[in-house]
Amino acid sequence: MSVHYSGIGMTSQRTRNRLIERLRAQGIQDEVALAAMNAVPRHIFVDEALASRAYDDVSLPIGHGQTISQPYIVARMIEILRNGMTLNRVLEIGSGCGYQAAVLAQVAKEVYSVERIHPLYQRAADYLSELQIKNVSLRYADGNIGIPEAAPFDGIIMAAAATHIPQPLLEQLAIGGRMVLPLGTQEQFLWLIERTEEGYCKTRLEAVRFVPLLLGKA
């Protein structure tokens, strides 16, 4: 495959710096999350025709009716997930083209990411290997089931909106672990789920807009 370093080329680091400043202005405070956003060239993950918009704070189409998430929401979810701590093993549901997985790879020791659309799974694998990111393990599967054999996870991030939290994901969250996910259909909110010895503590956060979590593999 060919990776489009050209076009944006040398200016990409400067453009990325501007994105980081915008994220800061929007309220992202976690320096580790910001450094991770700064380290990953987002233009690699979008079609060449859209590369000039790669550092705008917008979601962009990646084909198959799906999108690459808006940088703000990627940074925000990682900030909430980290909560100032070091992450060991993280599960992402909905790899898409692999952008958030690449950012997560900068802040967690091991990342597992599940995608139900095979061409996207393949594309994510190509981009991550091109960027020589080695601590992400991609799976072509239905994320509703999670990855029982790799559990427990100290962080779980869902990049697609569900109507309810899939039970297997609750079970695969470590005690002391945190899950961040969008819930809802027309109206969606980000939720934080914290697992304690006693059970699960659920907190509703800001309004968001995600593609739906679907069932089964495509």
Ligand code: SAH
């Ligand atoms: N993490 C991506 C966001 C991709 S959009 C990024 O960094 O930009 C959400 C993705 O979730 C889509 O690719 C969609 O196919 C996927 N998805 C939806 N339902 C799913 C499911 N049940 N299992 C796995 N992936 C799913």
